[in-house]
Amino acid sequence: MLIIIILIMNYDDIQKLFLEKGFFFPSSEIYSDAPAGFWDYGPLGVNFKNKFIESWRKNIVRRDSMIEIDGSQILSKNVFVASGHLDNFSDPIVRCNECNSVYRADRMITDISGDMISEKLSDAEYDEKIKSLDIKCLKCKNSLSSVSRFNMMYDVGIGPKGDASYLRPETCQNIFVDFLRLSKTMRIKLPIGIAQFGKSFRNEISPRQSLLRLREFYQAEIEVFYNPNNVDVLDEFSTVSDCILNIHNSDDEIITATCNELVNRGVLPNKFIAYYLGLVQQFYTRNGLSLEKTRFRILPDDDRAFYATHSFDFEVLTSVGWLELVACNNRTDYDLSRHQKISGKDLQILDNEEKVLPHVFEISMGVDRSLYSIVEESYHKDGDRLLLSLKPGLSPFDVAIFPLSNKNDLPSFSKQIFNDLKLDFQSFYDSSGSIGRRYRRQDEIGTPMCITIDFDSIENNDVTIRYRDSMDQIRVPVSEIKNKLLEYYNN
RNA sequence: GCGGUCAUCGUAUAGUCUGGUCUAAUACGUUAGCUUGCCAAGUUGAUAACUCGGGUUCAAAUCCCGGUGACCGCACCA
Secondary structure (H helix, E strand, C coil), X not given: CCCCCEEECCHHHHHHHHHHHCCEEECCCCCCCCCCCCEEECHHHHHHHHHHHHHHHHHHHHCCCCEEECCXXXXXXXXXXXXXXHHHCEEEEEEECCCCCEXXXXXXXXXXXCCCCCCCCCHHHHXXXXXXXXXXXXXXXXXXXXXXXXXXXXXXXECCCCEEEEECCCCHHHHHHCHHHHHHXXXXXXXXXXXXXXXXXXXXXXXXXXXHCXXXXXXXXXXXXXXXXXXXXXXXXXXXXXXXXXXXXXXXXEEXXXXXXXXXXXXXXXXXXXXXXXXXXXXXXHCCCCHHHEEEEECCHHHCCCCCCEEEEEEEEECCEEEEEEEEEEXXXXXXXXXXXXXXXXXXXXXXXXXXXXXXXXXXXXHHHHHHXXXXXXXXXXXXXXXXXXXXXXXXXXXXXXXXCCCCCHHHHHHHHHHHHCCCCCEEECCCCCHHHXXXXXXHHCCCEEEEECHHHHHHCEEEEEECCCCCEEEEEHHHHHHHHHHXXXX
């Protein structure tokens, strides 16, 4: 009996795969002053990311007839005055005058005085408290500087005068500030999802773990605008009512049940929210994360972002612990009312004769982290074979084409097949090394099918298709290749 | 940002303590042949590295100082 040992890979193995195969690598790598937290996507990473986003478009955006925008990454200061990021996104910090240790002023005062200190005080109020409590550096006991602000947003000077503006710390603000025009030009009806995929920027104090904590990263966000008086009338709910979710509640219990049961038992507030959580679960299951390793964590009051009334973090269990992939937040009318106030524009729209300021439910996906998690769960060692079992449609290459030998007319015949496929499928041609080696190389980067042309191929006009997961081989006529590929990818 | 540990071909290691045959080695990888012809075989070549800057010294991968980065811990994580 053959025993196949399947070994699970950890963070270091994934990192090595990324670097060696050109998925991702550090930005500005050849310069010694390359800052941490910035990563470039290599050729395989780009293909993989594009396919992941295409799956997001197909299975969420197009499925629900959402509309998509692609907004500017630099936004005006007023956007962030309204959004609250200028106030809430900056931490009050103090610095030791001797050893340069940095502390959060509010937490330090809370720890030492024992009283809860708000993070919303003015700098002068913090200075006052530090002085009256005679707080010194925790490490070297020397005096502390006065309070200053560390804002996680990158500021950008515009034009010769350097007018203040910022790189967006989340993609969704574009959606809110574009809402007025979209509502007037796109004939939208509530509920309507507005989607955006793009870069966000946060000046993390200490980025770590490559793709898991970046200073410049991809988000795929959906803001669902809805009428708060009308949240339970969603026809589509039936498509997820039997979808099973793991809910991790604030009492540290795990509740596993269908969306329908979770609403009926009051674990989830309504069908509207349950529907979108179901969509997220279905999307990730389809793309390779198993239910057993995923959960929605209900965030307790003190853990939620400043704009949210309900928050559910979709998390996945990886070799580095539970990792947040998607933040699902009920932002209510926080954003639109703030933008309405600061901009002075009326952002209400008509919904069945009723004038409403829509509420917003947000599904904010961290793309880089999602890609990492999918690779970690898909990558394993099958005997001595390294195998990346990505789901159909996610692999960097759809198909690889190999002439068995470089003799006779095999290469030119193979090139013809390659040229015939490469516009419709992400194809890869390789003629060097033994055939086994070529198969293994594709296994490791997840290519699900390889086509081999042998000495009989020219005469019979047929090829061998070899499958990644089973290693099975089938013989098909050249005219059948595209059908076989479509059969696999539409499965 | 702080503290600890660390940094050598694409990757994993040797060499560093005790400076000098280090003209930096080995394996895997990559690559060009030969061979083979459906699962990382064999064989002959080739490829490619001392993190960056400064200092000590007759001589630095090796010792000293600083920068940058990585890992672990603290803090941070909208």
